[in-house]
Amino acid sequence: MADRRQESGSDDGSVRVVKARGAGAGAHETARLALTVGALGVVFGDLGTSPLYTLQTVFNPDDPHPVPVSVRNVYGVVSLVFWSITIIVSVTYVLLAMRADNEGEGGIMALITLLRPGHGKRGPHTAVVLTGLGIFGASLFFGDSIITPAISVLSAVEGLKIVEPSLGDAVLPITAAIVVTLFLVQSRGTAAVGRVFGPVMVLWFTAIGGFGIAGIADHPEILKAISPSYALGFLFGHFGTAFFSLAAVVLAVTGAEALYADMGHFGRRSITRAWLFLVFPACILSYFGQGARIIADTDNISSPFFLLVPGWGRLPMVLLATAATVIASQAVITGAYSVASQAAGLGYLPRLRITHTSESTIGQIYVPLINWVLLASVLTLIFAFRTSTQLAFAYGTAVTGTITITTLLFFYAARTNWGTPLWLVTCGATALLSVDLLFVAANLTKLIHGAWLPLLIGLTAFTIMTTWQHGRRTVTAERAQREGSLREFVDHLHRKETPVLQVPGTAVFLNRDRHTTPLAMRANVEHNHVRHDQVVILSIQTEPVPRVQSGERVIIDDLGYTDDGIIHVTARYGYMETPDVPGALALLDPARTEGPLALDEATYFLSTIELRPGKAPTMRPWRKRLFVATSYITADAAEHFGLPRARTIIMGSNIDV
Template identity: 45%
Template sequence: MADPVHKKTEPNGRYLIALSVAALGVVFGDIGTSPLYAVREAFGEHYGLALTEANVLGVLSLIFWSLIVVISLKYLTLVMRADNHGEGGIMALTALVMPSKLRRGHWRYLAVMLGLFGASLLYGDGMITPAISVLSAVEGLEVAAPRLEPFVIPVTVGILLALFLFQSRGTQRVGGLFGPVTLVWFSAIALLGLAQIVRNPYVLTALNPYHAVHFFTANGATGFWVLGSVFLVVTGGEALYADMGHFGRTPIRLTWFFVVLPALLLNYFGQGALLLANPAAVENPFYLMVPGWATYPMIALATAATIIASQAVISGSFSLTRQAMRLGFLPRMTVVQTSSQEIGQVYIPTINWILMFATVGLVLGFRSSSRLAAAYGVGVTTDMVFTTLLFAVVAWSLWKWPRWAVVLLTLGLLGVDLSFWAANIVKVPQGGWFPLVVGAVMLVVMTTWHQGRALLSSVLQKDAFPLERFLETLAASKNPPVRVPGTAVYLTRNADVVPPALLSNLRYNRAVHENVIVVSVETEEIPRVLGSLRAEVRALDLGFTRVVLHYGFMEHPNVPVALYDITELDLDPDDTYFVLGREIVLPEGKLGMPRWREQLFAVLQRNALPATAFFDLPPAQTFEVGHLVRL
């Protein structure tokens, strides 16, 4: 079909400013709260790094150039070019790769698998980010009053439980505060850092990349492993790309270069200036920059900022799940629209409870943000490597960039990504295993569901009867079935064949409605489809009509509304009935998958949200016809 997508236009004027402020709370929450722990972790006891002037300047130089190369160059300049009709994120990037004309099918398969594993790893990020962010903010209580240390874990758990329990209500009422609160946060951390830099401006010499190079040559292997903590300053890079569809490139780039990057650099360099003046401040350089009178207000502001950052990650997990469902990589789940204005604001109960138990479990298990930092980097670095590889596929196969340019650019970006990855992979025994296990489990679930549905469709297709041949047979029948008044809508995977539910109805009731509409729903590899291109309608003989509904992977398919909007059908909602089939899968080793995966697919199939709820069919006018499928 034609390019059926709403074109996005870049905002300007007051709207651009409003979007830029809103982007602060959603896009930059994760990367904006990294100053709470990144510098402290770089000088953690586990590295044994001496707190000398050269090492402080070296770490600051690494932080500066990491933000410039990874965020400013890779994501904001290059990767954000790879949008899927305005949408960003690794699932949108994977959807771009899926129809690409790679010369060999197995290369395309590998690219899609990289995208799926990258998406799977984001679930681990959705569990770790709220835990480490909120915990690092509440740990400020230890600085304000050491006697409050026993309350850090209970307060953190209480905040996280409240955050997840609040999800079902949506963020529409308080979402407008996210941007302004985060703007106050960035202003505050910038002023804190600036005050320290004014006292010791020599710290600005760390802008010279010489200090980064000297850091490696002077510290050898230890200097390389410190990259694992330096990486914490860029962990929010994927969020910038994923939220491009909500705000557009221009507001994100504008906010980064004029607000976020200056504030982060001022704060990081301010922490460095403090360490040069007082090495003992390494215990918690962020909070020890804060004047005593402002400690408690800063703890409150930091907690608010980390809650906002956590909310963005949780909402991202919901959005990722919906995309995966629509693209056929996850079974149907309940999706609740929490905003009447913003279609992207959804709540998925199953994912919310999984994230809640995992996040609280991480806090109770690791008990400090320093220990959690070991679990944080591994999954995100792996994700960034996959993003670089997928970007290379898009640049070569879709944009037709010269091969030499793609190779040189990819090698340069991979050199940075793999350095961070290697420095983080050694953390696997200390907690880095967690996001990898979560990613592996989600990858198995996604691939099992996708492959199982494809094999199930092929099995059903073998017994399928072409719809037009069926109508010819029906017209020539000497003993035609009884025609019942009203309209029956049969939902099926393929509108070109007779729905199994219709055949079952004929077999047992010997009756067919006067008007029969055979409907299939197709998910396009684009975010949204124009309403005018939503439906393909073809009138057939004997009162039959074939309808194909097209939806983007960011849209929710409301089948009744779509059908009622088709004027040529002229449907009466009170006289329209919906009939759909429900396959009951019985694994018998015929799918060609390992038996345990067949059992997993059967469990997923049984527990998937019924099509009645997923497609918003009216329960009182919907009938399900079950049939056993042996696989």
């Protein structure tokens, strides 16, 4: 997710490439091609590296429910893989989900905003339930973000054991070193590395497709597995075996959610082209080639991907696979940054410290807290599970959960937001959810073998986010009672019941909304008996859209008085944007502010709250402690809002929750 463009989105959800005046069709197509290649490097890293471990995991003899190696079973498994990719990736995501965008942005957090009250025909209770389901789906993504770097890099480095078996003991240290390096360079941004991501993945897909063709040439009959009869025959003819194999087959579609999440970065059209014309054919050729190689020699189940490559090419392939898995890991790491940033913007996490790592690419962000939590978690997984096949048992649960929730929310939105006929929604949802739920059920059979891990991570993230949202509402209600009405406070100033000295300068008070009085302003007037000539009460409003145009950024309210120098300003930002208070104030019309604001000399006031667990029955005691503990990770407000520290005054208060 590291390569978000700033072009505006077109009606079909794709990114509209803006041409310079006089530029021809050639430049337009070049820009389109650049977006498509960029999508290869960011969007398809996870999906494109799945051939490394999928069939190896299906036929893993150490699996609690192993699939016996036979020609019939190989045909059935390869057919299942082909149709799973077709149904889940091509149909669910490329054909359907990517049509559900929020101002061009995709992903489950964007889909949640479409399901809030006011969007479509639904009651508030239904919206709450659906939003909660979506938040759980987003929580599962954090589990995916931890497992993907571990299993991807580990599976690539394990190729060394095929090249030289004596290197087996070096796999874990090398994997750990690569992972640590990957996370250490995150703060530098991915702009420079991102330029080579696309070409590397083009080489990767070309290579796996070419070696797949070579494998198919040894046993062309494997192409019969394209027929769904082989998948259905294996599934229903050997249901006991096939059902358990689905927990490994689902590995072929890990990363499918990235197509939807990155739609706003590259556009639906560019992603679709890359998928249909390169990624899909290359992956399918690799799976069919591996299947043919297993039929030729059952010993190849130990590493069908690398054994598909001739001996002379295995070491270069290990190096290329390592580069590809690093790219796949980069995609989910920055994806975790984006999900955390969006969740904070929508009020499900506290304000996080976010660093923008590119001046030209708005989506390249770095979230230190998320980075170090991911690094510690990934290293723990690598040394706890030790092999990619063991990690594979834990992988599918998060993926299938997210896919199922996305499918459910999409069809609900299709019915309520866009008025899709009920019969069509029912048929489509029944067909696709049946497939999704079958995968979910199969992965739940792996609970004691590691599938509990992503569920635990997801439940933990879900608990933290919902607790923060609930506690935040409680604190907001308490603050509103303490702060009192803003209009009544301004009326009180005009009645001059309390002598207040008016001093030169501009004061900017940041506040939650336009209805209550900033605690810092109330303290200044009631205790210091002072106010500034120009007073701006500023509220930051996060809209359920990715970005807000600069012309719609600020809304001014004179609070009923046009000549007292006190105004309220609402600065509107999309959930993908980082607030910039001085930048928003610079957009104000001097005619509405009784002359230009002296922003270079303005004083900024922040009201901070220290939270303490109280006796009121607002939440269970353990959730109160969790809420208070979570508040400690809140980022510095002055830095978050872009305030000049030398001119920022912070005034605090205590609230019991």
